[in-house]
Amino acid sequence: MCKFLKGCIKENITKREITMTQKQNAAMEQAIDLLINNDTDVSILFREDGLLKEITKRLVERALQSEMNNHLGYSKYNQSDAQNSRNGYNTKNLITKNGAVEIEVPRDRNSSFAPSLVAKRQRRLDGFDDKVLSLYAKGMSLSDIKLQLQELYGADVSESLISQIIDDIIEDVKLWQSRPLDPVYAIVFFDCLIVKVRQDKRIINKSVYVALGIDLEGRKDILGLWISENEGAKFWLGNFTEMKNRGIQDILIACSDNLNGMSEAIGAVFPKTEHQLCIVHQIRNSLRYVSYKDRKELAGDLKPIYTLAQKKKHFPL
Incomplete structure (x- = not known):
């Protein structure tokens, strides 16, 4: 493929990406305008039962519906001749950065649906484990972490779950510590x-x-x-x-x-x-060989040497 054609394709892709980003930003601004207007009390967004938790619930459930559509091969209310179909919902309490949220996870009749956003037996979204690790690293006990998480998320998290999260993270650390390195x-x-x-x-x-x-x-x-x-x-x-x-x-x-x-x-x-x-220690080692009154002058004379851009220009061999 010629360079000109490659350039045209790259430019076209870039323009489409920019257009998509602009559309997403416009949609986001429109959604914010709908949420926050002159008659809206903004504080309702951040209450314990506020809109942020409801928005999180809706977004997660909408994403799970999309995953189910992809799994079955057809969207809701567009029944096909496929042998598998939707089969109601399971409720799940999910811990998010906006607090504990109860969501509905769609089921299929063959029990083969395995969502990736909220996997089976998953009870927390990304970011929760980082918070547990951060609190643990600060020296807090399991009971202290439990109380702190209760204040942050309004969720009753067991000490055994906290301990399991820490053990899982420690296992990841061990894998990182023993990973192969370059030659x-x-x-x-x-x-x-x-x-x-x-x-x-x-x-x-x-x-x-x-x-x-x-x-x-x-x-x-x-x-x-x-x-x-x-x-x-x-x-x-x-x-x-x-x-x-x-x-x-x-x-x-x-x-x-x-x-x-x-x-x-x-x-x-x-x-x-x-x-x-390092330079600092090299200078200190050099200054040991001169009297105290001469050290400042010698340090100034050394500076042009270790700040040279090209050694040969000033010190030809």
């Missing part, structure tokens, strides 16, 4: 974050070590997160061995602060990797 990374940055965690019913500070990798195509990815009381060669040796077991064969440049034991560990697992300290 080669151009640069991997290592740094430390101080975060608050719950331990033995107390909130304490913990050091979380982060590995941020940049692959050969320039894409960034968090390669690993590790918590440790003390860093050292043994700690880093274990981390680098883990990364190697997950598929990394080589790291061109490892960049970090002057972390204790890192250089020795890198040399043992990835002997060809160049370990580069």
Whole structure:
């Protein structure tokens, strides 16, 4: 296909997408105008039994009807000769960001309908699990989370459900921690974050070590997160061995602060990797070799060196 024809097709698709977006925006504005006019008390939208919950209910039920139409191959009231057909509804209490909503889920006679928006045995929409995880990460107990969710959503959520959500998320975290990595990374940055965690019913500070990798195509990815009381060669040796077991064969440049034991560990697992300290630590190391009164002047003289755009232009070999 010639470039001109490709360009025409791309331009036509773009115009159609823009037109569709404009129509959607216009429809949204019209719906908002109908909801909010000069005679409407806007507060009714946000009450416990307000319009937002009703709108959520209608949207979810309409989407489920569309899924049923697609499943059966014909819309409601357009009966066909198909062997399967609609068979009433099941009611379900669904937890949404607007609160607990009772919805009607359509059924079919063959019991083969499996909706994707609200799957069987699903009791909450996307976003609810994130809220549970956020509360848990802040150190709240299961009973505290239950009370908080009751205030937020007006729903009585059992502690066993909260515990199950947390267990499911932890399982996803374990899968993420053990996922395969690329064979080669151009640069991997290592740094430390101080975060608050719950331990033995107390909130304490913990050091979380982060590995941020940049692959050969320039894409960034968090390669690993590790918590440790003390860093050292043994700690880093274990981390680098883990990364190697997950598929990394080589790291061109490892960049970090002057972390204790890192250089020795890198040399043992990835002997060809160049370990580069960050600029701040390189400057600090340089300033150690001069008297205190000369440090400010030396720091100023070093700045043109580490801010060079092209090394050869100023320092020809």
